[in-house]
Amino acid sequence: MKRTGIRALVLAAVAAVTTAVFSAPATAAPGPAIHVQGAGAAEYWTPEKMRSAKPLDNLLTAARNVTADVRTAVPRLLPSRTSKASTGDPWTGGGAVTHTAGRVFFTFNGSPASCSGDAVTSANRSVVITAGHCVKYQGSWHTDWIFVPGYDNGNAPYGEWAATTTLTTPQWQASEDLAYDVGAAVVAPLNGRYLTDVVGAQGIAFNQPRGQVMYSFGYPAEPPYDGSELTYCAGRTFNDALGSGDLGMRCDMTGGSSGGPWFLNFDTSTGTGIQNSVNSFGYTFLPGVMFGPYFGADAEALYNAAASR
Secondary structure, eight states: OEEEBSSOOOOOOOOOOOOOOBOOOOOOOSOOEEEEOOSOHHHHOOHHHHHHOEEGGGGOOOOBOOOSOHHHHHHHHOOOOOTTOEEEEEOOSOSTHHHHEEEEEEEETTEEEEEEEEEEOOTTSOEEEEOGGGTEETTEEOEEEEEEETOBTTBOTTOOEEEEEEEEOHHHHHHOOGGGOOEEEEEOOBTTBOHHHHHOOBEEBOSOOSSOEEEEEEOOOSTTOOSSSOEEEEEEOEEOTTTTOOEEEEOOOOTTOTTOEEEEEEETTTTEEEEEEEOOEEETTSTTEEEEOOOOHHHHHHHHHHHTO
């Protein structure tokens, strides 16, 4: 998860769990930015190297100014807590999310780094959704990119899935606009099988009403977390009053959770939902709050481009 403000950062066979993709019409900007990945990523990532990878946020140095009046905006940001909300607990509910969600590993400017991601339903059965800064940052595309669904402390119970292509929105490509911090990867088949045939898939939706109850998942790897287990937050979302246009949620997850999925209509008994955002950033002056981009027309275009490859 990126921190921005005064300083900015960043089994075998399982039956597929799929939900229809749905959206309302909207107008998108020019098409997504696309990067073709090289070969050999799966061999590069040993268990030891995965355990040593740093959250991308620890490696970032860019700055972004906040122009809103924080003193008046912050009270409007935060809804009251509810007894059913989680702000960052280990997920013990089981279900599909334990194998559709996973850690993402890649090389950023020569350093091994990590984020989170989620397998979603797609025609090519090979799409992972993550954050834009988890595929490209500071002008460079990440390399050696793999997805490890169900990651468990260096173990890859469902395999290591190497990306053939990574993609992001045109707005993130052009100016790293946090409102469009969405990324995707198309992963190669593994042992002759496609990703979502092995781990299942979550649904995905675009242009949905704001202010709904959502569940967020990820693999935070900065203290007090260590990246070893799937963690979640849950609560009603709200709009970022500081100008990003993003959705906010009370959540204590730290760096490494970036790119993890936000779900609408999440069923805790089955671990399934409709993905509608990703963990993106938090303000340094507003701890305990996570923000994620609204999935509109450009996120939909990104998904369509990935699903058709």
